[in-house]
Amino acid sequence: MSDQPLLRVVRGTPDDVELAALTAVVAVAATASGEEETPASSAWSARTTLVRRQLDHGPGAWRASGLPR
Template structure:
């Protein structure tokens, strides 16, 4: 039967039960499809708090420049 084969096999080492459980958790989480294929639209309010791009770079005047209009 197709369901009789294990999904994965540990071939080296002697992991503890906790390590196997962590591995199973990661495999299950990675095998699920993402919740919704497209990201939710971002509001203008949320976008206003994000950097506008590479226009402002870190440097000695970055703190002052951060208050300037975009």
């Protein structure tokens, strides 16, 4: 390891509790990946399947209404 500290107080005189809080925040920020993990979703749990799609109108609409989309 290097002889230089990871954190350096530039101004003020923090006590041990404040330094511990700062160290904890920096440690958590360093390990965070920046991406939130999203659970895998499937077609069974999709909310869009609960909503009826818009019905088309015009010539041949009755025939197209029976076709899967």
